[in-house]
Amino acid sequence: MAIYHFSVKNISRSDGRSAVACAAYRSAEKLTCDYYGKEQDYTRKIGVEHTQIYAPENTNINLLNRQKLWNSVEKVERRKDATLAREFEIAFPNELNAEQRKSMLDDLCKKLVEKHGVVVDACIHAPHQNSGSDERNYHAHIMFTTRSIDLETGEFSAKKFRDFNKEVGSKTVKNWRSYFADLTNLHLEKAGFDIRVDHRSNRARGLDLEATLHEGSKVTQLRRMNIDTEISLKNDAIKQRNLLSSMPDVDHEIIATSKLLQQLKFEQSKLQTQSRESAFDDILNTASSKLTEINETFDKITENVNENGSQKNIFDTLDSSISSLSKNELFSSLSDSINNQAEHERQAEHERQAEHERQAERERQAERERQAERERQAERERQAEHERQAEHEQTRNNNYTPDF
Numbered sequence: 001m002a003i004y005h006f007s008v009k010n011i012s013r014s015d016g017r018s019a020v021a022c023a024a025y026r027s028a029e030k031l032t033c034d035y036y037g038k039e040q041d042y043t044r045k046i047g048v049e050h051t052q053i054y055a056p057e058n059t060n061i062n063l064l065n066r067q068k069l070w071n072s073v074e075k076v077e078r079r080k081d082a083t084l085a086r087e088f089e090i091a092f093p094n095e096l097n098a099e100q101r102k103s104m105l106d107d108l109c110k111k112l113v114e115k116h117g118v119v120v121d122a123c124i125h126a127p128h129q130n131s132g133s134d135e136r137n138y139h140a141h142i143m144f145t146t147r148s149i150d151l152e153t154g155e156f157s158a159k160k161f162r163d164f165n166k167e168v169g170s171k172t173v174k175n176w177r178s179y180f181a182d183l184t185n186l187h188l189e190k191a192g193f194d195i196r197v198d199h200r201s202n203r204a205r206g207l208d209l210e211a212t213l214h215e216g217s218k219v220t221q222l223r224r225m226n227i228d229t230e231i232s233l234k235n236d237a238i239k240q241r242n243l244l245s246s247m248p249d250v251d252h253e254i255i256a257t258s259k260l261l262q263q264l265k266f267e268q269s270k271l272q273t274q275s276r277e278s279a280f281d282d283i284l285n286t287a288s289s290k291l292t293e294i295n296e297t298f299d300k301i302t303e304n305v306n307e308n309g310s311q312k313n314i315f316d317t318l319d320s321s322i323s324s325l326s327k328n329e330l331f332s333s334l335s336d337s338i339n340n341q342a343e344h345e346r347q348a349e350h351e352r353q354a355e356h357e358r359q360a361e362r363e364r365q366a367e368r369e370r371q372a373e374r375e376r377q378a379e380r381e382r383q384a385e386h387e388r389q390a391e392h393e394q395t396r397n398n399n400y401t402p403d404f
Contacts, residue, residue: 002188003136004197005091006180008164008173011143014081019070019143022085026123026141027051031067035074047126049138050102054109054120060154063119070121073145076156085143086164088112088176092124093184094136095193104187105140108180116161117148134224209242225373226366 011017020033024040028048032039053064062068070085077084090108092101101124109120120142127137146164147156163172181199188195202209212235215223223232 002093002095002184002193002195002197003091004181004184004199005089005139006177006199007089008176009087009089010083011085011087012081012083013077013079017084019073019084020067022087023066023070023121023143026125026143027066027121029066031070033074034071047128049098049124049126050105051121051123052105052109054113054122056113056117056119056149056151058151058154059119059149063149063154066121069119069145072156076147083146085145087144088140088142090140090142090180092138092140093188093193093195093197094138095195096138096187096191100187100191101138101140104183105142107183107187109142111179111183112142112144116144116163117151118144118146118161119149120144210238212238221377225370225377227370227374 011019011022018033018036018038018040020031020035021038021040023029024031025042025045026048028042028045030039030041030043053066053069055064063072073084088108092104096104105122105124109122112118112120121144122140122142124138124140127135145156146160148161149155150157162168177199181197185196188197198205202211213231215231215235219229219231222229
C-alpha cells in the first residue's frame with residue numbers, strides 16, 4: 001500500500017545548525033564548513049542511493065558544487081538567526097523501483113527550480129535494514145536555498161524570496177503538498193499500479209476517523225524491536241477502531257473468522273482427546289463382546305449338564321467352546337491395542353515436550369536479541385548525545401569573541 005509523506009522544514013542558524021553539515025550528512029560526503037571552521041565527514045554513512053544538484057540556467061558553475069554551494073549560503077546569510085535553507089522531506093511509494101524513484105525526484109526538483117528559481121540539493125536515502133528500519137522507507141531530503149538565482153549574474157539575489165514566510169507560507173506548503181500527491185499518483189499510474197495517495201486530512205476527505213499520536217524516532221525504534229510503549233499501544237487501538245469504522249463489513253468478517261479459527265483449534269483439541277477415548281472404547285467393546293460369547297457358552301454348558309448329567313461331557317464341551325473362542329487371540333488383540341495406544345500417547349507427549357522446549361528456547365533467544373538491541377540503542381544515544389555536546393561546545397567556542 002502506497003503511503004504519503006511530505007513535510008517542510010527550516011534549517012536555521014539560531015538552532016545551532018549548519019547548512020554545510022546538513023548537506024554533508026544527507027549526501028554522505030566530507031565537507032568543510034568555512035563559517036565554523038569545522039570538517040563534517042559522513043563518508044562512512046550508508047544508504048545514500050542517489051544525489052543531484054538542480055539549478056536554473058546561467059547559474060554560476062561554482063554553485064553546482066556541494067562544498068561551494070553551501071559555504072556560499074553560509075557566507076551570504078550573515079544574521080545569527082538566519083534561515084540558511086529549507087527542506088522538503090518526502091517518502092516514495094514502496095511500489096516504485098530505483099529508476100522510478102529517480103524519475104519522480106527529477107520531476108519534483110525541476111518544478112521547484114522552475115517555481116522559485118532556487119538551487120536544489122536532493123538526496124535519496126534507502127532504509128537501514130540492518131538497524132531495524134522499515135524496509136519500505138525509501139525517502140528523499142531536498143534542501144533548497146532561501147534566495148533565488150539572479151539570472152543576469154548567476155549569483156544569489158540580494159533579497160530572499162518570501163513564498164515560505166509566515167504571511168503566505170501556509171498556502172505555499174498546501175499547494176506543494178497537493179502537487180506532490182498528484183505527482184505520486186502520476187508515477188504510480190506510469191508504473192502500472194492502481195493504488196493512489198491523498199494528501200488531504202481525514203476531515204477534509206469526509207472521514208470520521210481518529211487521528212493517531214505522533215510516535216517519534218524512539219517509539220518507532222522500540223516498536224521495531226517488538227517493545228510496546230504507551231503511545232504505540234494507543235495508536236494500535238486507534239487504528240483498530242478506525243478500521244472498524246471505515247470497513248465494518250469486511251472487518252467484522254475478519255474478526256469473526258479469527259474467532260472461528262480459535263474455536264476450530266479448540267474443537268480439534270477436543271476431537272483428538274475424543275479420538276483417544278474412542279480407541280479405548282473400541283478395545284472395551286471388543287472385550288465386552290468376547291465376554292458375552294463366553295457367557296453364552298457357559299449357558300450352553302449348563303444346559304448340557306442338566307440334560308446329560310455327565311461330568312465328562314461338561315469338560316469336553318468347555319474345552320471345545322473355549323477353543324472355539326480363540327481366547328489367546330482375544331487377549332493378544334487386547335494387549336496389542338493397549339500397547340499401541342500407550343506408545344502413541346508416549347510419542348505424542350514426547351513431541352509436545354520437545355516443541356515446548358523449542359518454543360521456550362526461541363523466546364529466550366528473542367529476549368537476548370531484544371536486550372542486545374536495547375544496549376546498542378542506548379550506546380547509540382549516548383554517542384549521539386556526546387557528539388551534540390561536542391558540536392555545541394565547538395559552536396560556542398567559534399562564536400566567542402574576547403573583549404580587548
